[in-house]
Amino acid sequence: MENQKIALITGANRGIGFETAKQLGEKGVTVVLTARQLNVAQEAADKLKAQGIDAFGVQLDVTKADERKAVAEYLSDKFSKLDILINNAGVAPKETLSVNKTIDTTADEFEYVFNTNLFSVVYLTKELLPLIKKSSAGRIVNLSSILGSLTLHSQENSPIASFRVLSYNASKAALNMFTTHLSAELEGTGIKVNSAHPGWVQTELGGDGAPMNITDGAKTSVELALLNADGPTGKFIHLGEELPW
Numbered sequence: 157m158e159n160q161k162i163a164l165i166t167g168a169n170r171g172i173g174f175e176t177a178k179q180l181g182e183k184g185v186t187v188v189l190t191a192r193q194l195n196v197a198q199e200a201a202d203k204l205k206a207q208g209i210d211a212f213g214v215q216l217d218v219t220k221a222d223e224r225k226a227v228a229e230y231l232s233d234k235f236s237k238l239d240i241l242i243n244n245a246g247v248a249p250k251e252t253l254s255v256n257k258t259i260d261t262t263a264d265e266f267e268y269v270f271n272t273n274l275f276s277v278v279y280l281t282k283e284l285l286p287l288i289k290k291s292s293a294g295r296i297v298n299l300s301s302i303l304g305s306l307t308l309h310s311q312e313n314s315p316i317a318s319f320r321v322l323s324y325n326a327s328k329a330a331l332n333m334f335t336t337h338l339s340a341e342l343e344g345t346g347i348k349v350n351s352a353h354p355g356w357v358q359t360e361l362g363g364d365g366a367p368m369n370i371t372d373g374a375k376t377s378v379e380l381a382l383l384n385a386d387g388p389t390g391k392f393i394h395l396g397e398e399l400p401w
């Protein structure tokens with residue numbers, strides 16, 4: 157089954173990650189749902205299996221080096237390749253994203269947010285890259301946010317100008333830098349690397365007041381995961397539209 161696509165989604169037990177796994181599974185992709193605890197990952201996979209989706213649940217706290225390595229070994233043993241990596245797991249600081257905080261950001265907060273949203277993405281991608289290189293259509297999707305856009309923050313009357321949470325926003329801006337650098341480094345390999353802004357979505361992170369439902373919130377990730385060979389790479393995208401960095 158060399159042509160069967162395999163996708164790994166981090167933070168797939170709930171929110172946009174679970175929905176992305178579901179929508180990719182409904183399109184015939186084999187989905188590996190990862191979560192911090194094995195039983196939680198397996199329960200999420202079981203829900204999709206009950207719908208006839210080819211799903212597996214694997215433990216992965218993205219911040220743990222031994223677990224990142226174990227996931228690479230699992231994929232290598234089971235599938236010998238990886239077609240789609242969705243770097244979805246992400247955290248916001250403990251309090252709400254609507255509390256502006258710049259100069260008072262603590263070292264603990266920076267460490268917590270950057271560790272998950274940036275460093276773990278880089279290290280997991282590095283761990284899985286040899287397997288992605290074995291795919292004929294490797295796709296890497298980094299879940300970013302419009303809150304990481306320097307251009308939009310500096311625009312007059314910008315709707316995001318009042319969401320100034322330095323740790324989260326800077327982590328996503330830095331993640332976008334990773335997208336541009338990795339896509340350039342992989343030029344000519346056929347592997348596409350893009351940043352996704354899912355929208356402001358009704359999840360635990362997005363809050364109940366978010367305008368977008370979770371079905372639509374997964375669409376950008378799914379679209380970027382299944383890009384054709386002539387699709388974009390090294391871009392920041394929301395529902396097919398390019399966003400400014």
Ligand code: NDP
Nearest residue numbers: 167171172217218244245246299301356357359360361362
């Ligand atoms: P949720 O808070 O609903 O879900 C976050 C997921 O990430 C959970 O599965 C959580 O697992 C997982 N996670 C967090 N830390 C780790 C870790 N160390 N290891 C493994 N998994 C982890 O968030 P969303 O679904 O809303 O967000 C998904 C992505 O989309 C994030 O990167 C977010 O920044 C981004 N995004 C979301 C927006 C929104 O409006 N919702 C807007 C813009 C971007 P657990 O259950 O164990 O905590």
